[in-house]
Amino acid sequence: MGSRTVLRRSALITALLVGLVLVEGVHMALRHLDKRHDFSQDQLFTVSDGTRAILAKLEDRLQIKAFVTQEVRSGEMSLLKARVEAQIKDFQRLAGGRMGLVVQDPSILSAAAEEAHSFGIEPLPVVTTRGGEQNRQLVYLGAVLRYRSRTEVIPLINPWSFEADFAGAVQRLLRDQRLRVGWLGEPVDQDSLPWQFGTFRLLRARLEARMEVVDLSVPALEAGARLPDNLDVLLVLRPSDWHPRAVFALDQFIAGGGHALICMDLVRSSPFGDAAHVAQGKALEPSGLEALLQSWGTPLVPGHVWDSQWPGDRGWVVMDRDANGQATERGRLEPIRDPACPALHAEGFERTFPPTARLDSVQFFWTHAFGQGTVPNGLHRFDVLRSSPGSYVVDPVLKSVGDLEMIEGQTRSLLASGSGQAMVLATVLSGSFPSAFTKGAPTPFDATLGDRHAKVGITDEPVRAHGEPSQVVLVGDCDWLRDPPPRDLGPVMPSASAANLTLLDNLVDWLSQEEDLIAVRSKEPRERPLHNFLEAERNSEGLLATDLPRTQEEMRDRLARQDQAEARARRARWSVMAWPLLGCLALVFLIAGLWNWKERTRP
Amino acid sequence: MSRAWTVFRREWAAYFASPLAFVLIGVFVLVQAALFFYIGYPIGPVPLPGLWDGGQANLLTLFTWLPLSLALIIPALTMGAWAEERRAGTEELLLTYPLRPWEWVLGKFLASWAVVMLLVVMVTVPLAITVANLGDLDWSTVWVGLVGAAGLVAAYTALALCGSALTHEQLVAFLLSTLLLGSLWLLRMLVAYAPASLAGFLEQASPQAHFLDTAARGVLVAADAIYFLLWMGAGLVWNTLLLERRRLQ
Incomplete structure (x- = not known):
């Protein structure tokens, strides 16, 4: 046998071996496809511990009915679909046999389409271009989750936030009843026009999507009603001129182990200012909670925080002038960086507190700070949001709206004083809250009878002097949760931005002891800003x-x-x-x- | 294996005997730095900004450029590996040495891989140091990105050496390899225009999916390692067979 033949045979054998190796390699790849290790700092590409913990709580079978279009014409859409399917498989694996999956295609089954519609799952129009021709396809990508007798719907699965949506839905299913949040404060003005952005529609909708929101009334508390004990969290928005009886109701709710998020604000803000309001000396409106906060060792500083290092964006009105230089009635909004709207940097967040551990940006609007008081025994104070070290407390800045020269002058004189320091913009109190009403419960206030500021008597109602362990989060501003202005207006005022609402979600989840969800939500890539040389x-x-x-x-x-x-x-x-x-x-x-x-x- | 090591040393020295490697390193580093800092990655449906415009401390833009820039630089570095031997007539001499063809192939492959990895490290490490000085860089993504880049470079280099072994003209070798690697890079661009039945295949066959979606973000996946090993193995075996055939001839 010649050497050529030997070589040909060895080449043939080699080719066969290579073929075998390739086939086996593909098999190995399929077998080991799940072998992965996420080395990234925040484990962004791995199912989070929060989701694992939530899935581990499943006691019965969680049934998922996915309404998914199987024949997707768009290549990119089909990849997103594959990504979602891979995530669902991950969740199934982690649920350890306690999660079933049924997939239906509403695009070909009219009964499935009707069922999807009944759950509010609507198709998404996807346009593909091929050969210069545009094709439009309606694609379903939604899911219904059933656990015991409860149902949760994810109407449109977003592959990038699916884990958080899924974990949130399962968490809600696991509870015998939805979280109950008490809403106490300014009512939501549902009829306000889009440009009247001072209300809380967005915040309300955000909460209602996840929990039951219970409307509570300050006048009812003032008249002697008590706050319900079965609230998971009480949200107090800008308490203003509360009668002592309403304060007593809050005090007793917290002494009874209730959890509360209280957003203080002594000024009814307006992006356009309200000169008449100031002229009447009404710039500051007392909350009525001053004594209560003092008793907790967290007095609210009446002035506003002026943060010279971390000014935030807002708009200010510049009035047009006529040919004679006189201001006309027409004006326009111009962007400005305002020290009275602190935009917190990473250094302002307490990293050991789960709700703020991964946040990098939150912006307030004319915020107050909390001073240092004597915290009673049994109570622990933990400051979680701070302004920059170049911060000062100034007189109420309502009168400064639109006055750029005043801002400039104020900043100069404050910097010259050199007394800047970081201010506490939000603080957490936990432990056993002593009642501020040790002498007795104030008499209820009858609005039809008399002066709400008249001397208040004492009743012989029982008072909880020291109560169950509780947690209260105090924030020195309320405007950070107000509806944002229409986008085309530009940066009018800080409001309920995505970052602000994430902080709110985290605080509510922490207070209602749903910390697993905070861990899932924090999987957004963190901000890693560069040093700004200029x-x-x-x-x-x-x-x-x-x-x-x-x-x-x-x-x-x-x-x-x-x-x-x-x-x-x-x-x-x-x-x-x-x-x-x-x-x-x-x-x-x-x-x-x-x-x-x-x-x-x-x- | 020691004979493959000897070939490696010879090839490595050959790379640095001429100014080509130095020029390539210099040009590659400067071009990548300019793209990273100022231009960003403007290709595809999700363009990435340059470092200064994006303002975020990460190396994603640099890693996103690697599959394309390596598809150009690796053919330039390896085009002479076999083609020049053939053109100069030294290939016949090499084949008379007491070395098996796979030892030649392995030695040349390792030398080319090491040179290209030196290039990649030369670009990545200084830029990572710069970014870490400017912000909070996640170093684990840098190291894992380099591991992923090692796989990408290995697959590309093995295939580019085949391009060089197919011809005796360096320019033709460069064009062949660039065409081959460029085609691989293009696969992912075609996903947007492909029917759904083909999209998954194109995605899985493209090197970007096995590098940019995983290692470049700090995730090591076994399937990616197998993907790169398969391309590398196929390239090396093909190269060895080509050499065997010539020895036969």
Whole structure:
């Protein structure tokens, strides 16, 4: 046998072996497809411990009916569908046989389409372009979850937030009844127009999607009613001029182990200001809770926080002027960075507190701070949100609305005083709350009879002096939860942004002891902002964003300093980019050169 | 194996004997840095901004460029590996040495892989240091991204060496390899235009799905390792068979 034949045979055998290896490789790949390890810092690509914990609580079978279009024409949509299916398989595996899955295609079964419709699951129009021709297909991607006799619906599965939606739905199914949140404070104005964005429709809808919201009335509390004991969380929004009897009801609710989120605000904010309001001396409206907060060791500072380092975005009204320089009635909104609207940076969040552990941005609007009082024995205070170290307390800033010069002057004089410090914008109290009404329950207030500020008597009703362990979160602002303005208006005022609502969800879940959901929700990639060279240089030059030159000389000086700051920022950027690159290049060339030289000179 | 190591040393020295490797390293590092800092990744349905525009401390833009830039740089580095031997007439001499073809193939592959990995590390580490100086960089994604890049480079290099073994013209070898690797890179771009029945296959066959969706984000997946090993194995075996055939001829 010639050497050619031998080689041909060995080539043939090799090819066969390679074929076998490839086939086996594919099999191995399929077998080991689930073998993965997530090394990322926050385990963003792995089913979170929160979801695992929730699935581990299943005692009976969780039945999922997925309404999914099987024949999806769009390639991208089919990949998203595959991703969702893979996630459901993961959940099934983690549920350990306690999760069943039925898939129905409403696109081909009219009965399934009707059933999907009855659950509020509607198809999503997906447009694909092929050969210059556009095709529109209605795609179903929803699910109904059933557990015991309860049902939860995910009308449209978003592959990117599916885990959080799924875990939330299962968590709700696991409870015998939906979470009950008491709503105490400003009523939601359902009839307000879109541009009247001062109400809480978005917040209300957000809560109602997940829990039962129980409307509570301050006048009823003032008249002697008590807060229901079966609330999971009580949400108090901007208490204003509460009668002591209403405060007593709150005090007794908390002493009885009730959990509360209280958003304080002494000013009824308006993005456009209310000069008449200020002129009447009504800038500050006492809440009525002052004594209660004092008794907890968390007095509310009446002034507003002025954060010179972390100013937030808002709009201010600039009135158009006519040819004579007179202000007309027409105005426009211009963006401004306002120290009275602190936009917290990562350093402002307490990282050991689950609701704020992974947050990086929350913005307030004319917020108050909490001072340091004497915290009673048995109660623990834990400050969770802080402004920057360059913060000051100023007089109520309602009158500053739209007045850029006042902002500039205020910032200058505050900086000159050098007394800035970080302020506590939200704090958590936990433990056994002593009652502030040890002398007895105040007499109820009859609105038809007399002056609400008249001296209050004492009744012989029983008072819980020390109660069950409880938790209360105090926030120094209420506007952070108000409806956002229409997008086309621009940054009018800080409001219920996505980040703000995430903080709210986290706080409510923490207070209702649903911490598993916080862990799932925090799987959003965290913000990792870069160092801002220009801002650092501008700060070092004393060029505040709100500075406005008054004279031509000041203008020239400012421009010159601005140029210097920009040049320094450019140089700093270049140096931070260039040095590591050049250093590594030089090192490699040196090593390669030495190695080459060694090889050449080797005998 | 020691003979493959000898080939490795010879090839490695050959790379750095000419200024080509130095020029390529310099150009690659500077171009990648410019793309990373200023241009971003403007290709495809989800463009990524440059570092300064995006303002986020991560290396995703750099890793997203790797499958495409390596599809150009690896053919440039490996085009001469076999083609130049054939053109210069040294291939016949090599085949008379007491080395098996697979040892030649393995040695050349390892040398090319090491040079390209040096390039990748040269780009990644300084940029990671820069970004870490500017913000809170997740270093685990950098290290896992480099591990994933090692697999990607191995698969690409093995296939590009086959392109070089197919011809005696370096330019033709470069074009062949670029076409092959570019086609692999294009697979994912075709997903948007493909019917649903083909989309899954295209996605699974594309190197991006096995690098950008997993290792570049800090996740190591066994299936990705098998995917890259299969391409690498297929490339090395094909290369060995090509060499065997020539020895036969």
